Amino acid sequence: MNLELALRMTEAALKQAFREGAAVSVAVVDEGGNLVSFQRMEGAEISGPVLAQGKAYTSVALRRPTSELPALAAQGGELAGLAGAGFVCFGGGVPLWSGYGEGERVVGGVGVSGGTITQDVACAEAAASVWGAR
């Protein structure tokens, strides 16, 4: 992860947010879960600094899109109660992989918060697609 790429991903997420008519925050973290960049659009909730970062961190820490977590973290799910451990367990966080197949590893994550979950996911995926095309 580096700042230039983080900003390009953020730009893609914000463009998607404009298309969605949503006001969001976008966080990008590195493989250690430490923040690289953050942007909160005008009018976006002040929960963004917590939730967008939390989603980005969680997607790296658990190596999954956070959109997979509601089912896993729900009552009866494999990771029931995960949210209580400080992870953000709903959609909008996407891990970024070093490559494909053998030896791939998570080298960062993006998290979006402020819209509906569907909007947040769309924005995070727009960011991740910049990563995939890097």
Next chain:
Amino acid sequence: MNLELALRMTEAALKQAFREGAAVSVAVVDEGGNLVSFQRMEGAEISGPVLAQGKAYTSVALRRPTSELPALAAQGGELAGLAGAGFVCFGGGVPLWSGYGEGERVVGGVGVSGGTITQDVACAEAAASVWGAR
């Protein structure tokens, strides 16, 4: 609990992880819930420091394998909402008892995170069996 035994338990958990093809973190805590040893395998998630420790702590704090907690902590369960209090309420944590029968007490716990829940439980039980045979 002492460090030598904690390391032997950890070794057993890691061996099981190799057999399972999982990359895990293993934490051992004492009867106060305080960390005695921790090891994160190469390639294991950075959630390991949080979740393996959390499982070990939780197993001591509630004197149960954390695999029993999903049912108890679920909505309508006896400990509903427990996860929100910072306990890790899914499998992979196992308490370690001083002995059997009357007067037994929990003197430590082991927590494993990084594989599937089934794998984490298998690794934690491999560690606990070293304890049982001490």
Next chain:
Amino acid sequence: MNLELALRMTEAALKQAFREGAAVSVAVVDEGGNLVSFQRMEGAEISGPVLAQGKAYTSVALRRPTSELPALAAQGGELAGLAGAGFVCFGGGVPLWSGYGEGERVVGGVGVSGGTITQDVACAEAAASVWGAR
């Protein structure tokens, strides 16, 4: 405060960092102390997410440049022990005022961390001068 202005301030801070040969993190917060933007340059310390945000927050919270705080927060000073309350009490944070004279209020803050204190202050002031010229 808004994102566009925060990014222009950040750009000014980063340009100053390049001139200084420093690798820094730059945080901008709004009047509520909540993060608006953050950027960590390649090679900047992972303390940046904590310290740059902390300086920006502290400058808003206390309505002073954080460079004034070492004297105030020192033993025997007017705000002795302030650092222990979670504020970052050394240079690199600058509050942003709505205007001059009567009725002025703090509407945001910028925090820079990663260089020497002198460098951090120079970068934060470069950002603040964009604000002043808005």
Next chain:
Amino acid sequence: MNLELALRMTEAALKQAFREGAAVSVAVVDEGGNLVSFQRMEGAEISGPVLAQGKAYTSVALRRPTSELPALAAQGGELAGLAGAGFVCFGGGVPLWSGYGEGERVVGGVGVSGGTITQDVACAEAAASVWGAR
């Protein structure tokens, strides 16, 4: 950083602790500040899980031995009040560098707690010397 090397460093720190007659905890973190290994000797304080990890993290986050921090973080120092931001600002944490000269970066850190500061520093340096000779 990897587990095998972390364990060799830990062993060196513990050997030094035996020589010093000290009971310590030893933590090793990676470049993201996330825990790789931890060992607490029998009889070592329960502050070890907090302080040894804190020193290791701080040495990575600030890219300095934590033994340099008392002067910097003291009243009148450049980083006065740093401790209040959650960093551990006394000796026993040592950053581990990727190499020497241009392009070197911090890729991990070791932290020791439980003895006197002098003992903790000696143990951390014993660990770091294993890293230097890797």
